[in-house]
Amino acid sequence: MTHEQIIETLEAAFAGQLSDCDTAHGISSITIPAAANLKVLQFLYDSEDLQFRFLTDLTAVHYPNRTNEELCVVYHLHSLYLNKRLRVKLYVPVAAPKVFTASKLFSGANWMERETFDFFGVEFVGHPNLKRILNVDEMDYFPMRKEYPMEDPTRIDKDDEMFGRGGTIC
Amino acid sequence: MSAHIHLDEASIQKQTTTLNLGPTHPATHGVFQNILEMDGERIVSAVPTVGYIHRAFEKIAERRPYYQITPLTDRLNYCSSPINNMGWHITVERLLGIKTPKRVDYLRVIIMELSRIADHLVCNSVIGVDTGALTSFVYVFEFREHIYEIFEAVCGSRLTTNIGRFGGFERNFPQEAFDKINKFLEAFPRGMKEFESLLTRNRIFMERTMGVGGISAERALNYSFTGPNLRAAGVDYDVRVAQPYSSYEDFDFNIPVGTTGDVYDRFLVRNQEIWESVSIIKQALEKIAALEAADPSQKEVFYAKEADKYHLPPKEDVYTKMEALIFHFKMVMGEIEVLPGEIYSAVEGGNGEVGYYLISDGGRTPYRLHFRRPCFIYYQAYPEIVKGSLLSDAVVTMSSLNLIAGELDA
Numbered sequence: 134m135t136h137e138q139i140i141e142t143l144e145a146a147f148a149g150q151l152s153d154c155d156t157a158h159g160i161s162s163i164t165i166p167a168a169a170n171l172k173v174l175q176f177l178y179d180s181e182d183l184q185f186r187f188l189t190d191l192t193a194v195h196y197p198n199r200t201n202e203e204l205c206v207v208y209h210l211h212s213l214y215l216n217k218r219l220r221v222k223l224y225v226p227v228a229a230p231k232v233f234t235a236s237k238l239f240s241g242a243n244w245m246e247r248e249t250f251d252f253f254g255v256e257f258v259g260h261p262n263l264k265r266i267l268n269v270d271e272m273d274y275f276p277m278r279k280e281y282p283m284e285d286p287t288r289i290d291k292d293d294e295m296f297g298r299g300g301t302i303c
Numbered sequence: 304m305s306a307h308i309h310l311d312e313a314s315i316q317k318q319t320t321t322l323n324l325g326p327t328h329p330a331t332h333g334v335f336q337n338i339l340e341m342d343g344e345r346i347v348s349a350v351p352t353v354g355y356i357h358r359a360f361e362k363i364a365e366r367r368p369y370y371q372i373t374p375l376t377d378r379l380n381y382c383s384s385p386i387n388n389m390g391w392h393i394t395v396e397r398l399l400g401i402k403t404p405k406r407v408d409y410l411r412v413i414i415m416e417l418s419r420i421a422d423h424l425v426c427n428s429v430i431g432v433d434t435g436a437l438t439s440f441v442y443v444f445e446f447r448e449h450i451y452e453i454f455e456a457v458c459g460s461r462l463t464t465n466i467g468r469f470g471g472f473e474r475n476f477p478q479e480a481f482d483k484i485n486k487f488l489e490a491f492p493r494g495m496k497e498f499e500s501l502l503t504r505n506r507i508f509m510e511r512t513m514g515v516g517g518i519s520a521e522r523a524l525n526y527s528f529t530g531p532n533l534r535a536a537g538v539d540y541d542v543r544v545a546q547p548y549s550s551y552e553d554f555d556f557n558i559p560v561g562t563t564g565d566v567y568d569r570f571l572v573r574n575q576e577i578w579e580s581v582s583i584i585k586q587a588l589e590k591i592a593a594l595e596a597a598d599p600s601q602k603e604v605f606y607a608k609e610a611d612k613y614h615l616p617p618k619e620d621v622y623t624k625m626e627a628l629i630f631h632f633k634m635v636m637g638e639i640e641v642l643p644g645e646i647y648s649a650v651e652g653g654n655g656e657v658g659y660y661l662i663s664d665g666g667r668t669p670y671r672l673h674f675r676r677p678c679f680i681y682y683q684a685y686p687e688i689v690k691g692s693l694l695s696d697a698v699v700t701m702s703s704l705n706l707i708a709g710e711l712d713a
Contacts, residue, residue: 158397158646159546188527190647190658192673209647209660209675213524213538216545220647241527244683252361267354267712276362283359283366 134215136161139183146176153222160209162220167206170223171233177210177219178238184214188235191245193253195227195278203227206255208235225255227278234260252277311340311348319347322694326355330698332429333708337685337697344693349686353679357712364672368637369395370469370613372672377463379676380710383422383653384464385414385454390650393548394659395469396610398646406594406604407471408550409587413484414457414466415549415650416580416587420491421450422653423531423573423580426705430570431502433699434511439501446494449487456480470610475603481588488585495581499574509567516688516700517565526684529677530655532704535572536564542651549650553590554583566703573705613639637667654678654705676710 136156143163144151153164165173177185190209197203202224210219225232234257235242246257247266254275257263265272274281313319325336334355340347360375367375376387389411396403403411424447428440451461456479458466467473502508518528523536533540541558543551559575561568594601606614615634620627633639643665649658655677664670681704689697 157644158648160647162645187524189649189656190660190673190675192660194662194671207660209658213540213545218546218647239527240522240525241680241683244679248679267357269354276359283362 134182134217136217139215139217139219142180142183143173143177147173160218160220162222164222164224167223167225167232170206170208170221171235171238173221174208174210174235174238177221183212185210185212185219187211187213188239188241188245189218191235191242191249193249193255193277195253197227197279199224201226204230204253204255206232206249227254230255231258232256233258234263236260251275254278313347314340318342324694324697326352330433332702333706334712335701335706335708339694339697341694344695346689346692346694346697349689349697351682351685353682354712356708360713361672361674364669366668368639368667369641369669370634371637372669373467374463374465376674377465378709379674379713380422380652380654380657380678380707381462382425382707383418384462385418385466386422386650386652387657388464388466389415389549390648390652390657391659392467392469393650394646394648394661395613395641396607397648398644398661398663399469399610399613399642401470401607401610403471403549403607403610404604405550405553406591406601407606409591409594410472410476410605411467411549412551412554412587413584414454416583417450417453417484417487419651419653420577420580421447422705423577426654426702427502427570427573428498429702430512430566430699431508433702434508436502436505436508439498442494442501443498446487446491449483449490453480453483453487456483468606468610468615469613471606471614473606473615475605484584484588488581488588491581495574495577503571503574511696512567512570512699512703513565514563515566515692515696516703517563517568518684518688519564522684522687523564526681528655528681528684530652530705531569531572531576532564532655532681534558535561535568537562542649542656546649548648554586556583556586566699569703569705640665640667641669649675652677654707654710655681674713676713678704678706679711679713682706682711 140154150166151163155162177183189211192207194205204225204227206223208221246260249255250263251265251268310321314321320341322339322341324339325331326334336352338350364372373388376391377384379387424443428443431439454464455461458464518536520536520538523533537560539558539560556579559572561572616627616630621631641663643663645662647660649656658675660673661669662671689700
């Protein structure tokens, strides 16, 4: 089964809900509505033709300029049966970043979701133990969001304006 | 701090004992903390705490030019840094569409398989240490040292190697490196056999490890296990075969699998993989010799010409030629831009699938870089694996999972 056929199968099952389907660098990518994530993951898991039963990776990306869909949650699934990978994306607003947890379907999603919560603040609804994992519990912000610069913005000794990159550090 | 200690109800009622194991316990080989509920010697539950050496690599990577990210990958799984380095290089090459010459691929395979051997040697010999057999550990560390000497001959450093560049290597392998590889291949099999004869059929070792820390194939897959831990459970998934990179498809090797997924199976799978790695290195040397015999100019091929833009020019050119000097400056200042794109690329690391999810917006640094760190993902199965086992078995289970603190905490 080719990447195109995988996307066709999905489009047949979720008519009108898929967007941005493309295949690049040997992996297909689809975007789904945030509320449909469990339905899509369950379909991919159960389908005898697809068998996407291995969750390779789960993370998020912050796009501050995309109004009302600032946070992108990315699942990387792997079908050992087809030996194909699939990237499933969904967007949620940073003001209310709620996504249903996949930890019932994949035990491995538990810590991956905790890490995503820890760094991006994505709230996984129904997660059994959604608390910080790598950062300290007292932390009151989500450090991987783009509004937090990596270094102290008040430092001027590292300002690299003279290298033609503009004066801001972010 | 007291606000963080939540004793279990059973512990307050004095039915179980709360035991804090780690983070700096000699038996945990790294900063791992587990709060165990013990009923006598048996573990009722385990709660791992991670993040003690979190260094925010993903955040740092968003501000670094691409070539400066290679040293960050060193510090993930520091028992096999070259695999991480090359995984990162391969990711960027795939994004840029650079095709590396065969000789580069084979040289990379040699280095990656050597680091796999080093990684597995550490893990397996430490299982011996945790069962009370220190001798085997001392025997094989000589060979790990030889491997590090090979890395030193190739790139100058030993543990955190920063080996290679986008498109290949920074310089050609010196003859000394090939001499050392050949010497290693000659001496290592004897040492490895000695190591195996100390442990593999050792009655005490077998009884300490068989049936301990087992996991079924189904649970292992559900927990997203990869690498030797998954293969010990009986699933023959190996990135080198499933989605080959660096010309692994040219090599003939077996994927050893276990059945029960216990400590003993993991030990056997790793040992067998070491033998397969030795065979792969021999094949790679033969293939390189064949390439060079067919075309003597191949001897000078150590990076992809199309990666010129991302590869530091030779030092003598930098001192004598204007263009080379400009390029050197631009590269070192990190002004080389990478095409926009999004890619997930994985390699078979020492302890599982090491993946790089890279989003480039066309700038000088990645927009987002996420490391798929295999031991972060499979460590969450630890409470389930050790539940009901003895405390001493939990220690052996932890070392057999090949947990590397640097990778766990990123």
